[in-house]
Amino acid sequence: MGKIKKKVLITGITGQDGSYLAEFLIKKNYEVHGIVRRVALEDESHRLWRIKNILNKINIHSASLESYASLVKIIQRIKPNEVYHLAAQSYVSYSFEDEFSTLNTNINGTHYILSAIKDFSPRSKFYFAASSEMFGKVRKTPQNELTPFYPRSPYGISKVAGFELTRNYREAYKLYACSGILFNHESPRRGFEFVTRKISYAVARIKLGLQKELYLGNIESKRDWGDARDYVKAMWLMLQKKSPDDYVIGTGKTFSVKDFVKIAFSHVNLDYKKYVRINKKLYRPAEVDLLVADYTKAKKKLNWKPKTKFKELVVSMVEEDLRSLKDI
Numbered sequence: 001m002g003k004i005k006k007k008v009l010i011t012g013i014t015g016q017d018g019s020y021l022a023e024f025l026i027k028k029n030y031e032v033h034g035i036v037r038r039v040a041l042e043d044e045s046h047r048l049w050r051i052k053n054i055l056n057k058i059n060i061h062s063a064s065l066e067s068y069a070s071l072v073k074i075i076q077r078i079k080p081n082e083v084y085h086l087a088a089q090s091y092v093s094y095s096f097e098d099e100f101s102t103l104n105t106n107i108n109g110t111h112y113i114l115s116a117i118k119d120f121s122p123r124s125k126f127y128f129a130a131s132s133e134m135f136g137k138v139r140k141t142p143q144n145e146l147t148p149f150y151p152r153s154p155y156g157i158s159k160v161a162g163f164e165l166t167r168n169y170r171e172a173y174k175l176y177a178c179s180g181i182l183f184n185h186e187s188p189r190r191g192f193e194f195v196t197r198k199i200s201y202a203v204a205r206i207k208l209g210l211q212k213e214l215y216l217g218n219i220e221s222k223r224d225w226g227d228a229r230d231y232v233k234a235m236w237l238m239l240q241k242k243s244p245d246d247y248v249i250g251t252g253k254t255f256s257v258k259d260f261v262k263i264a265f266s267h268v269n270l271d272y273k274k275y276v277r278i279n280k281k282l283y284r285p286a287e288v289d290l291l292v293a294d295y296t297k298a299k300k301k302l303n304w305k306p307k308t309k310f311k312e313l314v315v316s317m318v319e320e321d322l323r324s325l326k327d328i
């Protein structure tokens with residue numbers, strides 16, 4: 001008789017991190033379950049493109065973060081060993097345009113899942129996708145687990161609330177609940193609304209003569225950019241420890257949006273100054289100027305470190321966009 005497979009439930013399985021995490025856990029022989037909105041199931045080619053190659057290896061359940069009842073039903077039935085809560089309205093800029101749905105979905109969604117685990121599957125280990133956006137207007141550089149939060153957007157505020165809910169459920173109800181405070185992490189599967197993919201895709205299109213200009217907002221802001229494929233491993237490592245805790249995950253290096261632009265254009269032998277235009281409308285009402293992680297704790301306790309260098313990441317994104325555009 002084969003060993004009983006561990007079960008995992010992933011919210012946000014159709015996203016960048018969810019899709020890489022699902023692939024990682026399939027390789028680790030988990031039985032993978034994912035929550036998807038019903039509308040996404042009706043539009044597979046657009047919404048499920050990141051998981052199309054693993055659809056026959058995972059179990060998809062239709063539910064909504066806005067419905068406690070729909071989440072309870074799934075958690076009660078599956079009783080997963082591990083739950084990774086990655087789903088959110090994660091686009092910072094959009095969170096200013098629609099504060100109410102960002103706060104409602106992100107805060108209530110996290111609360112519903114924690115509460116459902118507490119009442120119906122208290123042995124499930126829980127991972128919350130917290131974010132470096134919680135540091136916002138940074139109080140200290142580099143940022144670690146002890147750095148105070150100062151969020152600068154409705155998105156950042158929603159993540160602070162989720163982080164505190166997770167900590168409170170851990171302390172009050174003794175759940176195995178962890179937060180990963182992940183700094184920006186990118187890949188060829190990044191959504192087009194985020195700046196790195198917007199740039200890599202535009203560079204590939206410009207190189208192929210399909211586009212002439214690239215409009216960007218604040219290119220002076222600095223981020224700690226890592227590779228999403230390195231980061232999903234850190235999520236899993238957090239749930240394999242004896243006791244739950246919170247961890248900062250990043251690279252310890254910071255680069256500006258302009259640095260990303262320069263490397264991306266020069267990789268295809270183009271001068272960015274000829275193509276990049278600044279559009280003030282793309283500036284945010286409140287910006288996060290500089291983020292850089294101190295991931296010493298993750299290195300010591302999880303034995304985790306990032307593998308991909310910034311330049312490699314930029315080049316891999318441009319190359320992948322060039323390849324996929326040539327295939328069309």
Ligand code: F7E
Nearest residue numbers: 090092131132183184193194195196216217218219221282
């Ligand atoms: O912006 C600037 C923008 O939207 C990065 C999310 O995954 O990481 C991400 O949040 C920077 C900002 O990511 C454009 O003002 C300039 O300073 O790619 P982004 P983000 O806001 O850092 C954290 C860790 C998360 O948790 C979030 O969910 O780039 N920027 N021009 C621009 N940004 C965008 N999107 N578009 C522009 O045209």
